[in-house]
Amino acid sequence: MYPRLNVYKERTYNNAKAVVELCEKQGISVTGVVKGCSGNLAASTAILKAGAKHLGSSRMSQIEAIKREIPGAKTLMLRIPMISEIERLVASCDYSLQSEYEIIERIEHECHNQGKTHDVILMMDLGDLREGYMNEEELIAVAEKIENDMKFVKLAGIGTNVGCYGSVKATPENLGKLVQIAYKIEALIGRKLEIVSGGATSSLPLVVQGEMPTGINHLRIGEGVLTCREVGEFYHSPIEGQSTDAFILEAEIVEIKTKPTYPIGELAYDAFGNTPSFEDRGIKKRMLLAVGRQDFGQHEKLIPLDQTIEIIGSSSDHLIVEVSEQSKSYKLGDTLSFEIMYPSMLYLTESPDVIKVVL
Numbered sequence: 001m002y003p004r005l006n007v008y009k010e011r012t013y014n015n016a017k018a019v020v021e022l023c024e025k026q027g028i029s030v031t032g033v034v035k036g037c038s039g040n041l042a043a044s045t046a047i048l049k050a051g052a053k054h055l056g057s058s059r060m061s062q063i064e065a066i067k068r069e070i071p072g073a074k075t076l077m078l079r080i081p082m083i084s085e086i087e088r089l090v091a092s093c094d095y096s097l098q099s100e101y102e103i104i105e106r107i108e109h110e111c112h113n114q115g116k117t118h119d120v121i122l123m124m125d126l127g128d129l130r131e132g133y134m135n136e137e138e139l140i141a142v143a144e145k146i147e148n149d150m151k152f153v154k155l156a157g158i159g160t161n162v163g164c165y166g167s168v169k170a171t172p173e174n175l176g177k178l179v180q181i182a183y184k185i186e187a188l189i190g191r192k193l194e195i196v197s198g199g200a201t202s203s204l205p206l207v208v209q210g211e212m213p214t215g216i217n218h219l220r221i222g223e224g225v226l227t228c229r230e231v232g233e234f235y236h237s238p239i240e241g242q243s244t245d246a247f248i249l250e251a252e253i254v255e256i257k258t259k260p261t262y263p264i265g266e267l268a269y270d271a272f273g274n275t276p277s278f279e280d281r282g283i284k285k286r287m288l289l290a291v292g293r294q295d296f297g298q299h300e301k302l303i304p305l306d307q308t309i310e311i312i313g314s315s316s317d318h319l320i321v322e323v324s325e326q327s328k329s330y331k332l333g334d335t336l337s338f339e340i341m342y343p344s345m346l347y348l349t350e351s352p353d354v355i356k357v358v359l
């Protein structure tokens with residue numbers, strides 16, 4: 001059955017292992033973030049086996065499935081929780097990221113109800129402008145209140161996120177600021193913080209380059225253990241032992257024809273309300289595949305394994321590729337395989353029409 005997404009366990013294990021070992025050498029532990037593959041359990045299990053300390057997601061349903069299906073997995077909730085999900089948070093998450101004292105108070109109350117403890121990581125906004133305290137005094141005051149006044153909520157540490165909204169780069173300067181704040185809190189509470197979390201995959205290049213400030217002892221890595229393209233391709237700091245083919249999309253060919261490259265008729269809007277432009281390159285051989293934007297988002301995020309073919313477009317339910325002189329001769333019913341980038345993985349792993357095959 002197609003389209004299908006092949007999930008390669010061994011490759012995911014190796015990808016995660018490469019990151020965990022690299023980070024370990026610099027005293028950094030890793031939370032494997034699995035929201036990008038919709039919490040796929042085979043991938044999650046492989047990442048945990050590779051030495052990740054916790055599994056993290058921004059979606060409660062994924063964390064609950066991990067708690068249910070992977071015995072012993074420690075879980076970290078990445079999205080600042082909704083008040084309406086605090087009961088589920090306390091039931092399923094060991095750690096969470098926090099930026100509102102009111103919510104933390106409600107967690108304390110819910111922990112009391114459930115007879116549980118819960119570890120929080122306070123988020124500092126160092127300029128990316130998504131979650132976190134803008135003001136370090138405010139964060140430090142909340143840290144002290146948790147430490148001194150709360151019985152069930154434990155202060156595990158502090159963290160930050162860069163790169164996600166504001167596209168701010170992780171640097172020794174901004175992450176160094178986080179370490180300074182951690183030292184101030186440690187001086188006030190008289191103990192070491194378990195976690196000083198220096199960000200996501202976009203912080204990994206600093207580890208590869210040996211420029212991560214001392215004191216950062218934790219990272220939350222998703223892309224860098226799943227599709228593994230960002231660090232090598234955006235930051236030119238590839239991690240030894242990783243490959244980009246742990247997730248492969250396979251789709252079936254449903255039409256093979258030669259057609260003009262320039263549409264015939266008066267041009268207006270495409271299926272998504274855009275006005276695309278076309279170049280007339282004459283008549284070409286092309287194929288239609290039965291997979292579309294509803295499944296993978298944007299076709300720009302797919303990379304054909306057969307490098308002689310080129311993706312030229314897509315609509316909700318179709319992918320259009322052009323065949324070159326060098327291509328082998330495909331026939332109807334054959335399939336094409338694609339490596340996928342992170343955004344496509346996000347959609348493909350959620351699409352009910354894409355079957356997931358663990359290999």
Ligand SMILES: *Cc1c(COP(=O)(O)O)cnc(C)c1O
Nearest residue numbers: 033078161200201220221222223
């Ligand atoms: C998604 C997310 C991560 C992981 O991001 P990657 O870029 O995939 O490594 C880390 N931290 C938070 C808060 C997140 O939401």
